[in-house]
Amino acid sequence: MCSDPVTRVELASVDSTNLEAFRRAPDLRGPLWILAGEQTAGKGRRARPWTSPPGNFYGSLAQRLDEPPARLGLRSFIAALALYDAFVAVVGNGTGFALKWPNDVLLNGGKLTGILLEASGQMLVIGMGVNLLHAPPASAVEPGAVAPVSLLGETGVRVTPARFLDALAPAMAHWEAIFRAEGFAPIRTAWLSRAARIGEKIIARTGSETREGIFETIDQDGNLVLCMASGTVAIPAADVFF
Structure with a gap:
């Protein structure tokens, strides 16, 4: 083609x-x-x-x-x-x-x-x-x-x-x-x-909410998968800080 x-x-x-x-x-x-x-x-x-x-x-x-x-x-x-x-x-x-x-x-x-x-x-x-x-x-x-x-x-x-x-x-x-x-x-x-900080602790901020955890991967939809003390969460959009 x-x-x-x-x-x-x-x-x-x-x-x-x-x-x-x-x-x-x-x-x-x-x-x-x-x-x-x-x-x-x-x-x-x-x-x-x-x-x-x-x-x-x-x-x-x-x-x-x-x-x-x-x-x-x-x-x-x-x-x-x-x-x-x-x-x-x-x-x-x-x-x-x-x-x-x-x-x-x-x-x-x-x-x-x-x-x-x-x-x-x-x-x-x-x-x-x-x-x-x-x-x-x-x-x-x-x-x-x-x-x-x-x-x-x-x-x-x-x-x-x-x-x-x-x-x-x-x-x-x-x-x-x-x-x-x-x-x-x-x-x-x-x-x-090629990703930075896989397996390391990061901070993801969405509006007034701040989440901290281990950057595990991205899922099949491109969401950030964060392992937190309260469990694993998939985040579709956020500002990430190291």
Whole structure:
């Protein structure tokens, strides 16, 4: 089966690559990558501001998919795997890289990326921000959160956003093809093999509730499985702290 043709649009500046992807949705004929040199109104999970200094990666992949929301949401794991593979490709090895549930990539224990999935109807947009050259100060994140790091600062490797997309786009296509052909099981296995803090104590916060326990695994739906003193619980969404 032939894969869908992938279109790539590079912009000097945009309010948000996710917003731009949705604006282009009516004309979408296949997967579309939006890459921007800067964002003037970028955002992360829970509408948190995402600082966007020039030189970092700001990109979104838009696809039209007729699938239930739960299945669409599993693509956060695909995005995390693709980012991991792209880093290995541009750096030359996977030393220091790990995946933090639900969808962050860590480098030497610091946060290197952010992923934001947004859906409207049959349109799914996966926004990705990568600290290629610059990282926000630790004071910019909430207490206890993983401190941000940059690829350049941790490895000495300088990568342009365009070159990073050259590695990321085929990695996304690779894992997407596996997901469509075989479902979530191989994605889950691959993600767990790269996961940070498996078998260790973590904290999961959901709104006003805080749970602490051992990170056992992720289940077949991508939920965090946490072993607590009161028993094992599957958590669909939370902020995780180490």
